[in-house]
Amino acid sequence: MSSFILVGAYILRKLADIIAHIYSYFFDASSFPPQVPSLLAGYDNGLLCALNPCAFLSRCRQQCGPIYRVSLGSMRLVIVSSGDAISSVFLASSQLLCLDPLHREVLYIVAGVKTNYAYLHEVMIRDLYPLIDRCLSPRSLGQTTQTFGPMLLSGIKNLTRDHSKSISLMQLTNEPLYTATNLVMFGSTFPTDTYKDFQTLNKSVPYRIGRTLLHYWPSYAARMRLLRSFMDYLQRGEVNDCDDKSACARSMHIFKDNNFQSLEGAQFVLIFLWTIHSNTMVNSFFSLSFLLGDPIGFARVRTEIDSAVQNFGSLEALLQAGPDGLDDPSFKLLTSAIMETMRLTVLQTAMRQANCDFDLKLKDGKMISIKKGEHVLGDVHAVHMDGTVFSDPETFVVDRFAQQPYRRKHLQTDGYPFHALGGGRHACKGRWLAVYGIKVVLIILLHLFDFNPAEENSAGWCLPRVHPRSVAVIHTEDDIFVRLSPRQAEKGL
Numbered sequence: 001m002s003s004f005i006l007v008g009a010y011i012l013r014k015l016a017d018i019i020a021h022i023y024s025y026f027f028d029a030s031s032f033p034p035q036v037p038s039l040l041a042g043y044d045n046g047l048l049c050a051l052n053p054c055a056f057l058s059r060c061r062q063q064c065g066p067i068y069r070v071s072l073g074s075m076r077l078v079i080v081s082s083g084d085a086i087s088s089v090f091l092a093s094s095q096l097l098c099l100d101p102l103h104r105e106v107l108y109i110v111a112g113v114k115t116n117y118a119y120l121h122e123v124m125i126r127d128l129y130p131l132i133d134r135c136l137s138p139r140s141l142g143q144t145t146q147t148f149g150p151m152l153l154s155g156i157k158n159l160t161r162d163h164s165k166s167i168s169l170m171q172l173t174n175e176p177l178y179t180a181t182n183l184v185m186f187g188s189t190f191p192t193d194t195y196k197d198f199q200t201l202n203k204s205v206p207y208r209i210g211r212t213l214l215h216y217w218p219s220y221a222a223r224m225r226l227l228r229s230f231m232d233y234l235q236r237g238e239v240n241d242c243d244d245k246s247a248c249a250r251s252m253h254i255f256k257d258n259n260f261q262s263l264e265g266a267q268f269v270l271i272f273l274w275t276i277h278s279n280t281m282v283n284s285f286f287s288l289s290f291l292l293g294d295p296i297g298f299a300r301v302r303t304e305i306d307s308a309v310q311n312f313g314s315l316e317a318l319l320q321a322g323p324d325g326l327d328d329p330s331f332k333l334l335t336s337a338i339m340e341t342m343r344l345t346v347l348q349t350a351m352r353q354a355n356c357d358f359d360l361k362l363k364d365g366k367m368i369s370i371k372k373g374e375h376v377l378g379d380v381h382a383v384h385m386d387g388t389v390f391s392d393p394e395t396f397v398v399d400r401f402a403q404q405p406y407r408r409k410h411l412q413t414d415g416y417p418f419h420a421l422g423g424g425r426h427a428c429k430g431r432w433l434a435v436y437g438i439k440v441v442l443i444i445l446l447h448l449f450d451f452n453p454a455e456e457n458s459a460g461w462c463l464p465r466v467h468p469r470s471v472a473v474i475h476t477e478d479d480i481f482v483r484l485s486p487r488q489a490e491k492g493l
């Protein structure tokens with residue numbers, strides 16, 4: 001079956017190359033931005049893009065340069081793949097370039113919102129984003145995540161009790177993180193048995209975006225179960241043991257104030273959950289996958305973690321220190337590994353739609369004329385793969401972002417053309433939680449366990465293959481199975 005898929009993918013790639021070659025004869029380089037040619041009113045490009053967005057954008061870039069127009073069926077896009085142009089998109093006012101169509105798409109694809117979009121969107125912007133901003137800012141994150149570290153540790157211990165069995169790295173890096181984050185954000189009454197359904201739905205997202213979902217039923221059924229579970233949670237209406245200023249109490253206030261007890265409320269919770277987890281899970285899984293594929297990098301990060309644990313006195317004491325304690329030069333290499341994983345796994349961002357005709361000004365003084373209704377998209381992957389900025393760009397370099405002096409409450413990527421967390425007014429509001437959560441996962445796992453490839457990975461450590469349909473961030477359907485053994489000092493586990 002897998003060789004059939006590989007041959008199919010090879011033939012499609014060759015076909016796409018031949019089509020691109022034919023189209024190059026129709027290419028007009030005199031206009032700016034140049035237009036990617038199409039023989040079938042954009043539907044040919046739409047199909048090629050749906051089959052493999054990254055490869056399609058890369059071919060267009062080779063042909064047209066870093067800024068170009070392309071029609072994907074009836075959708076007209078301006079793609080920007082230079083750091084300066086992406087920054088200009090992030091900085092453009094939302095009167096000119098708005099995010100609404102992106103939000104509408106996400107609400108529909110993830111939560112199945114077909115009607116009442118406007119109301120849910122209003123609550124998202126008016127109540128939810130400010131709540132995330134307030135509770136997850138560097139100043140408040142410690143308060144929000146007081147119980148997070150110990151809960152994550154107990155989740156990992158529960159999952160790893162039986163050392164005689166192999167375990168999925170995807171589950172190991174994601175499930176305890178998913179559960180502990182939900183408990184701090186939604187309180188102890190939030191259903192803790194929703195991870196598998198969430199993953200099933202999440203994995204269907206690239207297919208849903210391309211409207212090419214073949215196995216529709218499993219993800220549809222998973223979504224229905226999730227929504228039922230969230231409706232029960234909303235109808236109970238309690239969060240337990242949370243003070244009034246905590247994230248979970250504030251979330252519940254939003255749900256109650258907006259009378260969210262029915263399907264609509266559950267759809268809102270699902271969108272909130274997807275915002276928190278979809279990108280974080282990719283990073284958590286790939287960070288450890290990259291480290292396992294780089295034994296020297298792995299050993300260096302583990303040495304850093306072990307000496308931090310020693311300085312704190314114990315792993316438990318380190319986990320109590322919270323995000324402020326971990327925002328420290330003694331975790332420079334670990335933080336760099338996480339940011340490097342982001343560099344390699346985030347593909348496109350900054351999707352916007354123009355509200356009117358206008359000229360987008362770039363740093364070098366050039367203007368891109370954008371027409372009303374056109375979409376703009378940032379090809380972040382292209383910038384992050386620029387060999388003139390990032391040497392050996394395709395490779396995971398564990399200390400790539402550990403070279404400059406460490407600055408607390410700053411991302412170690414400051415000063416680089418790094419766009420994985422957005423920018424401007426719409427920069428990722430959960431970035432501090434994401435980095436902190438992934439750090440804690442890696443600290444616990446690297447400190448407690450040795451990792452050996454399970455029988456399922458007969459070829460040793462192999463990086464998961466990137467799914468060709470990946471859009472926005474890398475997706476994979478591969479998993480890595482590991483056998484864990486407690487390290488010498490932790491034999492009591």
Ligand code: HEM
Nearest residue numbers: 275276279280283349350351420421422426428429430434
């Ligand atoms: C590794 C993990 C994450 C990555 C790579 C990531 C990436 C991004 C990016 C690129 C944007 C900007 C999108 C745009 O301008 O078009 C964004 C926005 C956002 N992110 Fe994240 N994110 C992550 C984790 C999180 C988490 C944990 C939360 C928690 C709630 C979160 C909440 C948000 C919100 C609310 C926005 C919208 C901000 C706005 O439009 O004003 N993200 N994220």
